[in-house]
Amino acid sequence: MDVIELDRVTKQFGKAVVAVDNLSLSVPKGSVYGFIGPNGSGKTTTLRMIMNILYPDTGVIRVFGAPQVGACMDRIGYMPEERGLYKRMKVRELLRFYGELKGGRRVNQAVDEWLRKLDLSDWGHKKLETLSKGMSQKVQFIATVVTRPDIVILDEPFSGLDPVNAEVLKDAVLELQDQGTTVIFSTHDMNVAERMCDFIFMIHRGKKVLDGTLNAIQDQYGCDTIRIRTEQGASALQNLEGVDKVNDYGQVQELHMAPACDAQAVLATIMSRTAVRRFDLVRPSLHDIFVRIAGPEAREVNHDA
């Protein structure tokens, strides 16, 4: 069952900016759905439309099968990209307020539980203005989930978090999923999307360019990437026949092969130049796919077209 359906949704700001263009999307119940896309591509606008904060110009959005999200607003938790908290309120007081505003009753127990889970118990009586950015972000997350909504929408939940806190938040998200919550989040961290999401959706210039499981997306591109480590590094990988592009990551390089390129021939050429320490023929990473779609070269191609 799909808990969220977008059917040919378009949203335009002014006459010039089409933020979301004829977008259709279905989010299955209990899944973790990752929204990726460059800045300004329409992710936040899409999330705001799902939340009924913005209204689409055309198209229909159904949440829990109903066309109006207003009635079921309390069943959706929403954490915007920009964190907004009353800085002069105390943590526990604020969470109780947000919980009760969301229709929650007797939220005190849930507040205490979440504070403990996210290691914030000692900060419950402190004012928000005394908390660090990471702590504030965790408080914002608790405010989003404290009433145990059926859908949780998180706009950039991991941005600005240190690895420890990111890990804590990741565990919390996965725990929600285990309990049957549908989680949608946007992110610029491709590793997080690859590791956490059941489905990945990419929007670029308002249009859907990717939608599906990671495997399905990668299958579209096939094994066209060589991940290699050599004695001489990137300097030995110049002007290889059949290689479109070399991405140098320092210790490792990635080669994008042109269609019909023979990987064995490429390997033989490289071995004639330097010693090869590692050679993998892999499918492109999500990061790689993202860059191919939204990177400067893609923009040039699109511009030329």
Place this chain on the structure above:
Amino acid sequence: MMRKSLKLACREYKATVKSKGFIIGLILAPIFMGGSLIAFALLKDRVDTRDKNVVIVDRSGVIAPVLLTAAQTRNAEELHDTKGKKIKPAYVFTITAPEAEDPGAQRFELSERVRQGAIHAFVEIGEHVVHPGENPDTSRITYHAKNAAMDEVRSWMGWPINNELRRLRVTEAGIDESKVRDLFHWANVEGMGLVSRDVQTGRIRSAKRSSEIEALIIPIITMMLMFMMVMMNVPGMLHSVMEEKTQRIAEVLLGSIKPFDFMMGKLFSGVAVALTISAVYLSGIVFVVHRMAYEQYIPFHVLPWFLVFMFLAVVMMGAGAMALGATCNEAKDAQSLTLPTIMPAMICMFVYIPVAKEPLSSFATVMSLIPPFTPFLMVLRQTTPEAIPPWQPVVGLIGVVAFTLLVVWFAGRIFRVAILMQGMPPKLSNIVRWALRG
């Protein structure tokens, strides 16, 4: 969804009334509003007690000695309080012979002495002061000082001079002044209210004396109170919305509450704060007035109207303020939009004197029936001693209710669009477009 608005209002209300700023504002607002009166009351006895040396150039030759005598009497009787402390300056007059050949040079020389601080002022009395002829220059009394218009010596000397002139003229006419005292009795025209009949006993009730307190001061205090309620709340609502927008709190809340309910929650809170403030001030005023035994001046019959109109004024202007606050992207925008927000109250402040003086004039009637001004001017008119037609407050109320609903509806449309709109300046064209299209 009203539950969410009330929840939000409750939080806002508590956050406001618990803040130190609110408590301080509650105390300071009336001080600022009535600051000049309080300062006057506190400082009225703090006068310069240094002697005032005044030179008299008396061309008539009959007035100067009288002034000297009057000043000596005053200095002997009024300079000290009961504990012997000097509380007023002594007036020390010196007579100088008038310069006949070059009076201009004499005036200049005396002016120079005033400038140097050697004397406080000089007074020149015209030769024909007792019998002014056709040439007014020869009968004038001129007083020269650095600030002659506000000079208390000048004000004081009018009485002894005119007394002496009257005495001289009566004596010259061969009349015994003691026999014609009534000639100089000044008859006052007393201001009285209207006579009424007691409905139960049928007896005629005497008219009450009409005072300036009833005619002007009570209406003005009522109007100022209304103005204060608006000024203490409405600009705050604008800034509060702007802050919640720029701090991204608004978007978080919009995940839980519809924009209109969000706006209404803040509006309810503003109204509750205004009612709290008015309860404090009204209780304070009634208490003080009661202690001073002036309760007959309190227009208790207008109090319900005052509260209803104040409620509507705060809702009407608060809704407008929040719509405009939602269009702001930074504090500078909010500052520039504060004035348009409170403009109805400001316009009422510009016209309240003619309305209070002539509450039944066409101008007052029309102005008080224009909905944005009605809460202020109708209450002002109702508190004057004039009986305004009873239909007017009712029509005014209906107009304000209808207009307030309209403002809230349009404000809701602007608020919904603008609260998430970043980077778009609050231009009039945008605001009108959002109001019309939503």
